[in-house]
Amino acid sequence: xxxxxxxxxxxxxxxxxxxxxxxxxxxxxxxxxxxxxxxxxxxxxxxxxxxxxxxxxxxxxxxxxxxxxxxxxxxxxxxxxxxxxxxxxxxxxxxxxxxxxxxxxxxxxxxxxxxxxxx
Amino acid sequence: xxxxxxxxxxxxxxxxxxxxxxxxxxxxxxxxxxxxxxxxxxxxxxxxxxxxxxxxxxxxxxxxxxxxxxxxxxxxxxxxxxxxxxxxxxxxxxxxxxxxxxxxxxxxxxxxxxxxxxxxxxxxxxxxxxxxxxxxxxxxxxxxxxxxxxxxxxxxxxxxxxxxxxxxxxxxxxxxxxxxxxxxxxxxxxxxxxxxxxxxxxxxxxxxxxxxxxxxxxxxxxxxxxxxxxxxxxxxxxxxxxxxxxxxxxxxxxxxxxxxxxxxxxxxxxxxxxxxxxxxxxxxxxxxxxxxxxxxxxxxxxxxxxxxxxxxxxxxxxxxxxxxxxxxxxxxxxxxxxxxxxxxxxxxxxxxxxxxxxxxxxxxxxxxxxxxxxxxxxxxxxxxxxxxxxxxxxxxxxxxxxxxxxxxxxxxxxxxxxxxxxxxxxxxxxxxxxxxxxxxxxxxxxxxxxxxxxxxxxxxxxxxxxxxxxxxxxxxxxxxxxxxxxxxxxxxxxxxxxxxxxxxxxxxxxxxxxxxxxxxxxxxxxxxxxxxxxxxxxxxxxxxxxxxxxxxxxxxxxxxxxxxxxxxxxxxxxxxx
Numbered sequence: 001x002x003x004x005x006x007x008x009x010x011x012x013x014x015x016x017x018x019x020x021x022x023x024x025x026x027x028x029x030x031x032x033x034x035x036x037x038x039x040x041x042x043x044x045x046x047x048x049x050x051x052x053x054x055x056x057x058x059x060x061x062x063x064x065x066x067x068x069x070x071x072x073x074x075x076x077x078x079x080x081x082x083x084x085x086x087x088x089x090x091x092x093x094x095x096x097x098x099x100x101x102x103x104x105x106x107x108x109x110x111x112x113x114x115x116x117x118x119x
Numbered sequence: 120x121x122x123x124x125x126x127x128x129x130x131x132x133x134x135x136x137x138x139x140x141x142x143x144x145x146x147x148x149x150x151x152x153x154x155x156x157x158x159x160x161x162x163x164x165x166x167x168x169x170x171x172x173x174x175x176x177x178x179x180x181x182x183x184x185x186x187x188x189x190x191x192x193x194x195x196x197x198x199x200x201x202x203x204x205x206x207x208x209x210x211x212x213x214x215x216x217x218x219x220x221x222x223x224x225x226x227x228x229x230x231x232x233x234x235x236x237x238x239x240x241x242x243x244x245x246x247x248x249x250x251x252x253x254x255x256x257x258x259x260x261x262x263x264x265x266x267x268x269x270x271x272x273x274x275x276x277x278x279x280x281x282x283x284x285x286x287x288x289x290x291x292x293x294x295x296x297x298x299x300x301x302x303x304x305x306x307x308x309x310x311x312x313x314x315x316x317x318x319x320x321x322x323x324x325x326x327x328x329x330x331x332x333x334x335x336x337x338x339x340x341x342x343x344x345x346x347x348x349x350x351x352x353x354x355x356x357x358x359x360x361x362x363x364x365x366x367x368x369x370x371x372x373x374x375x376x377x378x379x380x381x382x383x384x385x386x387x388x389x390x391x392x393x394x395x396x397x398x399x400x401x402x403x404x405x406x407x408x409x410x411x412x413x414x415x416x417x418x419x420x421x422x423x424x425x426x427x428x429x430x431x432x433x434x435x436x437x438x439x440x441x442x443x444x445x446x447x448x449x450x451x452x453x454x455x456x457x458x459x460x461x462x463x464x465x466x467x468x469x470x471x472x473x474x475x476x477x478x479x480x481x482x483x484x485x486x487x488x489x490x491x492x493x494x495x496x497x498x499x500x501x502x503x504x505x506x507x508x509x510x511x512x513x514x515x516x517x518x519x520x521x522x523x524x525x526x527x528x529x530x531x532x533x534x535x536x537x538x539x540x541x542x543x544x545x546x547x548x549x550x551x552x553x554x555x556x557x558x559x560x561x562x563x564x565x566x567x568x569x570x571x572x573x574x575x576x577x578x579x580x581x582x583x584x585x586x587x588x589x590x591x592x593x594x595x596x597x598x599x600x601x602x603x604x605x606x607x608x609x610x611x612x613x614x615x616x617x618x619x620x621x622x623x624x625x626x627x628x629x630x631x632x633x634x635x636x637x638x639x640x641x642x643x644x645x646x647x648x649x650x651x652x653x654x655x656x657x658x659x660x661x662x663x664x665x666x667x668x669x670x671x672x673x674x675x676x677x678x679x680x681x682x683x684x685x686x687x688x689x690x691x692x693x694x695x696x
Contacts, residue, residue: 012486018493083485104492
C-alpha cells in the first residue's frame with residue numbers, strides 16, 4: 001500500500017519538526033515547506049494527498065497560499081492549522097477542507113486529518 | 120453807605136476757601152446788614168427745572184413760607200425773573216399778591232409788612248442758576264446805586280452757584296469714573312465668575328446707596344451654579360415685585376421702574392423705588408440688573424437723570440465684560456466635555472492597541488508553547504521516566520494546556536470575527552441552551568423558570584455567537600448561585616429610539632454583584648472567579664455590540680443579578696415570507 005503524503009507548511013522550524021515526528025509516527029510520509037512560495041513549488045513537482053497549512057507566515061500568508069493551491073488544483077485537500085481560532089469564522093478560510101487550532105495536544109489535528117482523508 | 124466797602128467784603132468772601140453754602144449765606148448776611156434788607160433769599164434751579172428756595176440770611180422770616188413750594192420757570196414773580204433773566208423791583212403797592220403764586224398762601228399776612236422788593240436773576244452769559252430775592256420793611260425805595268450793587272452781587276452769586284454746579288457734577292463724574300474703573304478691574308480679573316457677579320452687585324449697590332442690587336442671568340445656554348447675584352437683602356414680600364419688573368425689562372429690552380414697591384402690605388414705611396435695567400450684549404439680553412432705592416433718592420432716578428443714567432451706564436459697561444465671563448464659563452464647560460470625550464477616546468484607543476499588542480504577543484507565545492507542549496508529550500511517550508519524572512512531565516503538559524486556553528481566549532477576544540447573520544427564533548435557541556445545560560448533573564439543584572413572549576419576533580444574528588453570549592451569562596449565574604437557586608429566563612419585545620428590539624432577561628438568585636465588581640463587569644481580564652480569566656462577559660458584550668444590541672446589568676444586592684440582552688428584531692413574517 002502506498003504511503004499517504006502530507007505537505008506541512010509552517011514558518012516555524014520547531015513546529016515543522018514536531019508535526020513531522022508526530023505525523024510520521026502515524027505512518028504518513030511528510031514533506032516540509034517553510035512558506036507559501038516553497039509550498040507552491042513543491043506541489044508543482046510532487047503530489048501530496050493533503051496540505052497542512054499555517055496561516056500567519058511572512059511573504060504569502062496561509063489564506064493566499066490556500067487560494068493559489070485551489071486555483072491550480074481544486075481537488076487538493078488542505079487543512080488550515082493556525083494559532084488564531086477566530087479565522088474559523090472567516091469566509092476565506094472556508095475554502096479549506098478543515099480548520100484546526102494549533103495545539104500541543106495533537107489529537108484534534110490527527111483526527112481531522114483522518115476525517116479529511118476519509119481513512 | 121459805602122457800597123465799595125460792601126462789594127469788597129462780598130468779593131473777599133466769594134473768593135475765599137469757605138464751603139459754597141457758607142459763602143452764599145455769609146454774602147446774604149452782608150447784603151442784609153449793609154443794604155438794610157430783612158429778607159435776602161436765593162432760589163436755585165433744580166435738575167427738574169424748578170426753583171426752590173435754598174439759601175437765606177440769618178433774620179429771614181419768609182424762608183420757611185417760600186420753601187413750601189417749588190415754582191416752575193415762568194410761574195409767579197420768581198419764575199418770571201428766571202424766565203426773562205431780567206430783574207424786577209416792586210413796592211408794597213405794586214407787588215403781586217402771594218408774589219404771583221397761588222401756593223404761597225402763608226404770604227397773605229406777612230407780605231404787607233415789606234415796602235420794597237428786588238428780584239434779580241443769578242446767571243452768567245449762557246446759564247441761569249437761580250434768583251435772588253431781597254425785601255425790606257425799612258426802605259421807601261431802592262436807589263439806582265443799590266440796584267447796581269444788587270446787580271453786581273447777583274453776578275457774583277451766579278458765579279458761586281456755577282462753581283457749585285460744576286463741583287457737584289465733577290464729584291458725580293469722579294464717582295462714576297471710580298465705579299466704572301472698579302467694575303473694569305473686576306471684569307478683567309481672574310476671579311471666579313460668580314465672585315465677579317457678586318462684586319458687580321456690591322459696587323453698584325454701594326455707589327448708588329441702594330437697599331439692594333441684584334443681577335439675574337437669563338441664560339439657558341449656560342450651566343452655572345445659580346442665576347442670581349445680590350448685594351443686600353431682598354425682603355421676601357418684594358421678591359415677586361422684583362421678578363415681575365425683571366421679566367418686564369427682559370420682555371421690553373429697556374429699563375423699567377416702579378415707584379410704589381413696598382416691603383409689605385399696609386406697611387407704613389414709604390414706598391421704595393425699583394429700577395430694572397436689561398444687560399444687553401451684542402445680540403442678546405444676558406439678564407438684568409435691578410436696584411432698590413430709598414425714597415429720598417427716588418426723585419433723581421425717576422427723572423431719567425443722574426443715578427438712573429449711571430445704572431444704564433453700568434449695565435452697558437458690564438455687558439461686554441459679562442459676556443466674556445459667560446463665554447469663559449461656556450468655554451470651560453466645553454473644554455471639560457472635550458476632555459471627557461478625549462479621555463474616553465484615549466481609553467478606547469488604549470484598549471484597542473492593547474488588544475492588538477496582546478494578539479501579537481499571544482500569537483508569538485502560542486507557537487513556542489505548542490512546541491514545548493508537543494515535545495514534552497513526545498518525551499513522555501518515548502523516554503523511560505521514573506515516577507517523579509513522569510509526574511513532572513505531566514505537570515508541564517497540563518500547564519501548557521492551561522496557557523494555551525488562556526491564549527485562545529485572548530486571541531478570540533481581540534480579533535473581530537465577521538458575523539454570520541441568520542434569522543433566529545430566540546425562544547427556541549434559549550430552550551436548546553437550557554436543555555443542554557440542565558442535562559448536566561451539576562445543574563440538578565437549579566430551578567429554571569421561563570417567561571417567554573410567545574409572539575417574539577425573529578432576531579437577525581450570528582446564532583453561534585449569540586449562543587455563546589447566553590451560555591456565558593447562564594454560566595455566570597450558575598456560578599454566582601454556587602449550583603443552587605433559581606434562574607428566570609424571559610423574553611419580550613421592546614423599542615429603542617423607535618427601532619424594534621427584543622430583550623432577553625436572565626435573572627439569578629445569586630445574591631447580586633458588589634458595586635466594585637459592577638463597574639468592571641465588562642472589562643476584559645476582570646474576574647472574581649478563582650479559575651477563569653475574565654473574558655466571558657467582555658466577549659459577550661463585544662458580540663452583542665457587534666449585533667447592534669446592548670447588554671444591561673441590573674443589580675439587586677442581596678437578591679441577585681439581572682442581565683438583559685437587547686438585540687435588534689425582525690418582523691415575524693420575514694422568515695416565513
